[in-house]
Amino acid sequence: MTSGHFQPEAATNESSSLTLEVAGQKESTPLRIPVLIQNLSMGGVTLTVTNPWGIANWDRYRGQECVLRMEEPGGQEDVNIKAQIVWTKFGGTGQPALSLGLQLVKPPEAALRQLNNLLTHTSQDIKGLWDRYDQVQKMPGPTPLVHHCYIAGLVLLVGGLVLQFTGSPAYKICGWVLWLLGTLGIAGKIIRPFWQKPVSSDQIGKTL
Amino acid sequence: MPTSLNRTKLWSIGGGKGGIGKSLVTLGLGVALARLGKKVILIDGDLGGANLHTLMGVRYPHVTLEHFLTKKVTRLEDTIIESAVEGIGLICGADDLMGAANPTFAQKIRLLRQIEELPAQYVLFDQGAGTSFNTLDFFNFSGGKIALFTSQTTSLQNAYGFIKSALYRKLSRDFAKDDEVLQLLYQGGEGGTGNNFSTIQDLLDHFKEAKPEKHARLTQALWDFHLFLVVNMVKSNADLKAPEIINSVCRDFLNIQPDIMGHVLFDAGIEAAIGQMVPFPLHQKKSKAMVGLDQIALRLVKHSRLPRVAWQGVREASEEEALPLDAIITHPSGS
Numbered sequence: 001m002t003s004g005h006f007q008p009e010a011a012t013n014e015s016s017s018l019t020l021e022v023a024g025q026k027e028s029t030p031l032r033i034p035v036l037i038q039n040l041s042m043g044g045v046t047l048t049v050t051n052p053w054g055i056a057n058w059d060r061y062r063g064q065e066c067v068l069r070m071e072e073p074g075g076q077e078d079v080n081i082k083a084q085i086v087w088t089k090f091g092g093t094g095q096p097a098l099s100l101g102l103q104l105v106k107p108p109e110a111a112l113r114q115l116n117n118l119l120t121h122t123s124q125d126i127k128g129l130w131d132r133y134d135q136v137q138k139m140p141g142p143t144p145l146v147h148h149c150y151i152a153g154l155v156l157l158v159g160g161l162v163l164q165f166t167g168s169p170a171y172k173i174c175g176w177v178l179w180l181l182g183t184l185g186i187a188g189k190i191i192r193p194f195w196q197k198p199v200s201s202d203q204i205g206k207t208l
Numbered sequence: 209m210p211t212s213l214n215r216t217k218l219w220s221i222g223g224g225k226g227g228i229g230k231s232l233v234t235l236g237l238g239v240a241l242a243r244l245g246k247k248v249i250l251i252d253g254d255l256g257g258a259n260l261h262t263l264m265g266v267r268y269p270h271v272t273l274e275h276f277l278t279k280k281v282t283r284l285e286d287t288i289i290e291s292a293v294e295g296i297g298l299i300c301g302a303d304d305l306m307g308a309a310n311p312t313f314a315q316k317i318r319l320l321r322q323i324e325e326l327p328a329q330y331v332l333f334d335q336g337a338g339t340s341f342n343t344l345d346f347f348n349f350s351g352g353k354i355a356l357f358t359s360q361t362t363s364l365q366n367a368y369g370f371i372k373s374a375l376y377r378k379l380s381r382d383f384a385k386d387d388e389v390l391q392l393l394y395q396g397g398e399g400g401t402g403n404n405f406s407t408i409q410d411l412l413d414h415f416k417e418a419k420p421e422k423h424a425r426l427t428q429a430l431w432d433f434h435l436f437l438v439v440n441m442v443k444s445n446a447d448l449k450a451p452e453i454i455n456s457v458c459r460d461f462l463n464i465q466p467d468i469m470g471h472v473l474f475d476a477g478i479e480a481a482i483g484q485m486v487p488f489p490l491h492q493k494k495s496k497a498m499v500g501l502d503q504i505a506l507r508l509v510k511h512s513r514l515p516r517v518a519w520q521g522v523r524e525a526s527e528e529e530a531l532p533l534d535a536i537i538t539h540p541s542g543s
Contacts, residue, residue: 124406124407124461125368125372125406125407125457125460125461125462126365126368128457128460128461129364129365129368129453129457132453132456132457133361133364133453136446136449136452136453139446139449
């Protein structure tokens with residue numbers, strides 16, 4: 001039994017604040033409104049506007065482009081994520097006053113991680129599970145180069161063997177070279193995992 | 209340091225999610241153990257939707273757990289159906305019977321007592337999907353606990369949920385009379401409670417200085433919850449990371465260190481075997497899935513024999529002592 005604690009790479013920064021900036025349609029100045037993050041999904045984010053009453057008609061912002069701004073304390077550079085408002089919804093009793101659904105436009109991975117860390121109601125262990133899952137997904141698999149070398153190796157091996165057994169003496173030398181190169185290409189793919197360091201579950205938690 | 213020489217006879221296969229192959233893995237493990245010359249009994253613990261018998265080619269089981277639970281059959285042993293595989297007996301689950309799907313406290317006690325008396329070296333208990341108290345209680349009662357899952361995100365989530373539920377169920381039983389522990393246990397991980405118990409380690413740290421006796425009991429309870437992980441339907445090397453993810457989350461948030469017992473490769477031939485109602489290990493000469501199951505069976509035998517070193521010298525129950533069923537199984541109404 002170990003007592004290791006999960007240490008996320010990007011520590012939760014509860015003092016970061018989120019602002020939604022929507023370009024005005026008739027207004028000259030863009031609308032800037034403080035928001036809270038409610039949920040995060042692949043490419044989407046749900047926000048809560050706690051005090052939406054200053055704006056009469058939220059529906060008109062549907063489909064509009066906007067910027068979700070994460071203002072970092074301590075003079076760090078703000079993070080801006082381009083998005084589009086997909087839906088707006090007023091909540092009932094006991095629900096947030098207004099919820100907004102945003103589709104993020106090519107969000108940087110680091111920004112998504114920071115948004116993820118702003119989710120306050122998330123159960124820490126479930127967050128830990130998904131963080132580890134994401135980490136494993138990012139681990140390098142077989143690279144395309146290795147795969148291409150393997151395919152080329154197969155082709156060369158077969159071609160070389162055909163030349164060696166059916167060709168004239170001059171082609172036989174060429175065939176020998178081809179199947180030697182092909183064998184090296186195939187061997188490269190077979191041997192590669194042996195010099196790759198296996199990742200253990202200890203590393204999965206600690207390297208996050 | 210004292211050790212227990214008890215052989216682990218009862219192994220449960222659970223995992224929370226449906227469709228991850230619990231019944232197939234139970235069947236495959238049973239066949240692998242039988243091939244090792246062991247006498248095995250498989251119990252279909254899915255009391256609402258039993259189908260292990262179908263996978264074994266038994267269409268119309270003449271006797272099931274339902275007969276035992278409703279006392280139409282007195283001895284559990286009399287519900288064993290000899291299967292097509294030598295060395296394997298089968299106890300079929302109850303199908304679509306409300307009473308059997310939700311056994312009473314007395315029924316559970318009677319069942320668990322008689323499982324221990326079954327004439328087999330290994331009893332494999334195929335648990336139903338979900339995290340009902342019955343499933344968790346049967347899982348926790350078993351000496352060998354196997355959490356099965358696939359590399360799918362939904363399965364990972366459900367497997368962790370299942371493990372966490374089983375552990376919390378055990379702790380809530382062990383500390384049933386300790387309101388302080390229970391309160392802290394269930395507040396942990398919930399936002400806005402004012403407490404920072406997001407891990408079991410936080411709870412241990414909380415008690416370490418102030419209440420060392422509770423710390424010791426909690427540590428012992430966590431040590432007792434020994435778990436094995438098996439990943440099923442493996443299609444690529446990336447899928448083998450799934451048990452490492454679960455292991456890592458369990459270690460960091462639940463303070464338990466499950467053993468990764470092995471993996472079972474995806475085998476397209478299994479579907480054909482199910483369609484023909486032939487036990488899949490008998491369907492093909494060399495099933496891809498059986499390679500992994502053979503290895504897991506060897507590890508299961510090894511772990512069954514291994515004496516577990518008792519935690520900090522705490523005495524473990526000897527073979528002659530009665531099983532503490534009443535301490536483990538709870539009355540549904542009290543749940």
